[in-house]
Amino acid sequence: MKLAVVGGGSTYTPELIDGFARLRDTLPITELVLVDPAAERLDLVGGLARRIFAKQDHDGKIVTTGDLDAGVEGADAVLLQLRVGGQAAREQDETWPLECGCIGQETTGAGGLAKALRTVPVVLDIAERVRRTNPDAWIIDFTNPVGIVTRALLRAGHKAVGLCNVAIGFQRKFAKLLDVAPSEVHLDHVGLNHLTWERAVRIGGPEGEDVLPRLLAEHGDAIAGDLRLPRPVLDRLGVVPSYYLRYFYAHDEVVRELGTKPSRAAEVAAMERELLEMYGDPALDEKPELLAKRGGAFYSEAAVDLAASLLGGGGSPYQVVNTYNNGTLPFLPDDAVIETQAAVGAHGATPLPVAPVDPLYAGLIANVTAYEDLALEAALHGGRDRVFKALLAHPLVGQYAYADGLTDRLIAHNREHLAWV
Amino acid sequence: MKLAVVGGGSTYTPELIDGFARLRDTLPITELVLVDPAAERLDLVGGLARRIFAKQDHDGKIVTTGDLDAGVEGADAVLLQLRVGGQAAREQDETWPLECGCIGQETTGAGGLAKALRTVPVVLDIAERVRRTNPDAWIIDFTNPVGIVTRALLRAGHKAVGLCNVAIGFQRKFAKLLDVAPSEVHLDHVGLNHLTWERAVRIGGPEGEDVLPRLLAEHGDAIAGDLRLPRPVLDRLGVVPSYYLRYFYAHDEVVRELGTKPSRAAEVAAMERELLEMYGDPALDEKPELLAKRGGAFYSEAAVDLAASLLGGGGSPYQVVNTYNNGTLPFLPDDAVIETQAAVGAHGATPLPVAPVDPLYAGLIANVTAYEDLALEAALHGGRDRVFKALLAHPLVGQYAYADGLTDRLIAHNREHLAWV
């Protein structure tokens, strides 16, 4: 079994490697190819990856290469985890929207649109090259914004599934609070990537008892604290929104916070410098502690689980993935991409039925889906007007003057990444 | 043919009377009952109404009464045009939301929710009394927020149609600009009450030529000026949004304007005092000029046209009304109330088919429909939490802290109108 990781030089990668080593029974990899154009970085990451495998007696082969076509040749699955423009572009995504009074964030709002515009053409090109060399390979997209990128991949006819670590993060956290095995916890997870709510937490499977009311009663403060929302908001909703909902429910508060401190990208960039220095230490043979602060917790578990199921192996039967709606949420188009519990196997991912969605959430889901549709149009076809329309449609923008100012800045700061400028 | 007007003591009424007189061939009224609990005001308005009929040789009888049951007895149609709490409540709707940085407006946003909460129970009670005395009578609702009120009426099983003057206003304005008869102008009017876009302006009927591009090219500045939106916004959208979309597309600009001048309600209240003084002049026998500034232009034409069709007479075959969606917009629930072109006759109103809606508009329509659903729940069942949820769902609020502050204020300022407080 051969896997390729595009963007394999990411500082995230040791997390993934560690997961591949620990979970070798679920996903018995024989060859792992890390593909990345950044040779120096790839060397550092690749070296540590081999030492981690060695220490854990994993006899899989680890190859590093800058050549995409060579790297994906013969791969059964290809993971996409790239960041077009790197942390520098992210830093931009997080700052210029603030100039217009809008949140700066790399997956939501104007910053997320910028990332989508930079990323979609690159990912489609990679996917096309995968398909040429390897038409049966599964593409697992972890590249943000996962919803829009997956929609682009599916619409172009690729064998793709989108993956995010938000749901698995909740599953693990709730399992710990409930003192049960994570696999026992089944979430009623509804919405779009980075716009989801956990409506029920069932024990034992899709039909198990819902313990969410108990969880909120006993651990509401801790859960609210992690989300940085006031406890009464959780109690009133009765569901657990993802961390990204804070950008909606507390938009102006977040803008104010962001405007009064340095950017997250600057923090991550400093952390990455530190991590890369650590990776270069030939004595290091495990993922360092610091990596936990980098974000992306449980990403490796999620990726292993998904790849194992798609490749016909022993992954969990139900997993939260990003795939076509196909009538699951009746108020969305069939070709919208939703994030939902799905039966996952060699056939791909088939959404499980979803109970009716409260208008409080359905209205926002529909609105953001419409934005994603326009965002994909802008990413595929370019043009100032398409960018403007996507921004005007976004519920966190919605006003023409901001949409105008953001459009100018998005283009000015991403000039080198946008073919149509 | 007998008509009853509930809220007949409104200063609007002379506009309506003037229409009934001018359009007597379309709608041959024999008896008109003005129902209003405000006796003094009703006297003034009723006196002028009789003088207008007399001057125009209309031999219909005009009755004024404070007794609702007596007034609607035997009526073929009942027009609802009331304002629970009067201009004083409107003044409140327009000011306290500003304290939370949100627009203060009596049909949209938090002010619109307040009005819905005050109004729905009163209208349902009136409708119930109409049904008891007069099960076949049509109820025509002109009372705002028309979308939510009409949804409440239809859900309770009433024979009701919702009416607004926005569409007829555009029809008349475009007809003038195009120099054709208004009846020649057919609008592709899509959305919800006070959340609509004119996507095409057809000459001659639903299949006529679309002259909107020409209209925008030749009269774009005038149209944009009326809407107080910049011309380039119109050009980029290529459609004409209703005036109320400015509360969305330029929300913060409007908030700033509202915070730096006296309220519209204060202006209208002053105007009403002046109008009532005029109405008391026994020499006045026509609607005064000043009434045009009061708003509601062409309301009488729209009302006559709708009543005539519903009562089996000679109204226009297609009219823009508020009625059940029933699949017309496939992304909305069937029982959502939309504002749309409909075939109108004695059977009621049946929406014409609507071409697919651009996500730029569909997303917002879906979001506001979800709000209206929650607003109706709050109006019917009360409770702080339902108010909070409706506000959180509204795209012009959307943030928990504002929803909280607005909920407190909505309740504090409407205590006497809310049975559940």
Add this chain to the structure above:
Amino acid sequence: MKLAVVGGGSTYTPELIDGFARLRDTLPITELVLVDPAAERLDLVGGLARRIFAKQDHDGKIVTTGDLDAGVEGADAVLLQLRVGGQAAREQDETWPLECGCIGQETTGAGGLAKALRTVPVVLDIAERVRRTNPDAWIIDFTNPVGIVTRALLRAGHKAVGLCNVAIGFQRKFAKLLDVAPSEVHLDHVGLNHLTWERAVRIGGPEGEDVLPRLLAEHGDAIAGDLRLPRPVLDRLGVVPSYYLRYFYAHDEVVRELGTKPSRAAEVAAMERELLEMYGDPALDEKPELLAKRGGAFYSEAAVDLAASLLGGGGSPYQVVNTYNNGTLPFLPDDAVIETQAAVGAHGATPLPVAPVDPLYAGLIANVTAYEDLALEAALHGGRDRVFKALLAHPLVGQYAYADGLTDRLIAHNREHLAWV
């Protein structure tokens, strides 16, 4: 020794009575007159006042009256503690400025100006009547905004001193933290009423050791917590701003908070209703616990101390009061009123010398002094333009559009209290 308290029906009064009883050695009152036009309230407060004196074996006579001239006749000192328009006006002061995005507060910003406009003419009229009946009596003003009101009194030639409880509050708090007697703590308190900074905390007198650095090091978190400012702000400034500086240093944060919760006036009004009910209980013969939450802590100590010194008795030699600048702060006009340490005696209050003021504070002091000058002009002479100019000059307003919107609202909400409207 006879004292009169104008506004004696205030729910504050039992605090004052309790102080008069406890501190009878410092200020041996033989007759205390509570003057208030609100007869019912005055009865309740007067009854409790007498029971407090009785319980503590104070044989001073307590008289209640609605007749100002009779009440102040023969008084050695007259305390002013009134609130023109009551809590209802305060509720207004706290809400309408929010509509313009400005803080709503009854002593600062637009709300404070409204209070000044309502209050200055009333206070000047009272003072004039005191002077007519009793030219030698001292007037102690505790009525807000104390700076502007005292300036009005002094400019009209009255024997007046302004009093606030901010400084004594800090003195007592610091004494507790330092575990010394309050009289040992001498503050380097600089600025204007409600715009002050404690620059040094000296033990033993104006020349004592400054222990502020130690206080901040050991109790910085508690002090910052009380002020609701972040600890690093205190550390960076190295001085302790008064609580009212939060309206400046965190203006937008406070506006947002105010817009997302009910008003302070509503809280106080509820508390007052509760207090008055308690006062009516003939068994109650001490100030109730709840009164502590009402604000105004240590007001009675401060008032006793000041009255004692002014009447030639045993008050503290140095007290923080509001009086003419007279060159104390060289960058302010002589006739500005500052809040400062002063030598207080039968001659009145003479400011102690003040060390040079850091531009960080001097700039703001100068700016607010200019506002107070214009505010007093507006209070004395009225007119929309004077109100506009005072608001434009206020550093918390400063922008013409807000000054305009606030001017309209100030006038609309205070119409009945402004003779010139």
Add this chain to the structure above:
Amino acid sequence: MKLAVVGGGSTYTPELIDGFARLRDTLPITELVLVDPAAERLDLVGGLARRIFAKQDHDGKIVTTGDLDAGVEGADAVLLQLRVGGQAAREQDETWPLECGCIGQETTGAGGLAKALRTVPVVLDIAERVRRTNPDAWIIDFTNPVGIVTRALLRAGHKAVGLCNVAIGFQRKFAKLLDVAPSEVHLDHVGLNHLTWERAVRIGGPEGEDVLPRLLAEHGDAIAGDLRLPRPVLDRLGVVPSYYLRYFYAHDEVVRELGTKPSRAAEVAAMERELLEMYGDPALDEKPELLAKRGGAFYSEAAVDLAASLLGGGGSPYQVVNTYNNGTLPFLPDDAVIETQAAVGAHGATPLPVAPVDPLYAGLIANVTAYEDLALEAALHGGRDRVFKALLAHPLVGQYAYADGLTDRLIAHNREHLAWV
């Protein structure tokens, strides 16, 4: 007579050269040295400068050099017109403050502080070198922020006068409106650089008739339009604020505008590219039309007039300059730098007496002077805390959270220009 222009490679320079040529009778230059480290740019500008002199038969010699010491050697006066960090730094000054909701402008607010921090050390170094080679030379500072830079120069004991074109701009505009010679118009110009008001417009000299009321009555709309302030604001003030007051009087409006369009720096940078291309054309021998849009109108007239007077020649007897206050405005420290009418001659500049200043202006002047004091401290001694204090003191910032966020950004974006970082 020899003049040196430091920053002579500026695209402004041809404006200056054109003035030197036209006004050779007032200021008979024999040698003009353009000093600039940017050799390529200096070549282009120097070439055009020589062609302008040649075309107008001016026989003065024009020298270009990158060597400061050589350039200022023997000069009678040295003009400073430099921009540390160039348009790129200006672009920064105009954008990152917006992230915190504050105006981005290169002379006022946080952007102006950044410029001061970059500029003061460079200017002091240049001045020191001028003094060493040429102790009698006058330094004329046109480098912004002129107030702070001039204060730095004077405090270091230099023979310096600060110059700005705002006053001469008003003088010329009013002269044109009044149809009189500019030299006939004497302004009562009061305040600080970029914080001034024209309180009177006198014809014939400091004692002439004040025609400002007439000017406002007849040309108020045009004047208000130029300033982008509403006409009623002018009427209410009765004085004419400088354009820069809009950043104060309409701060939030400007922030919103800036956030919804590209930066002024980007416009100027594009214009500069175009200008430099023109300058390279050997056929061009006059200043191009486009230069007028670059800003700085009448700068050459002002510079010639000032240099002529300082060098003992035929300049105007009274000129508006930036110099020490020395008691002119009694509410400011003597060593504050004010912008004021002064008697100018070989002795330097001596302020004329100034009538008392309305508190509406005095308060703001005092506040900004305090900021300038702290800004100079930060520029001279560096350190995060000094930057924070200056920002907290600025009336356009004033809040700790913004001061904090701005401090971080100011340092991050100016790292290479700040020796202490």
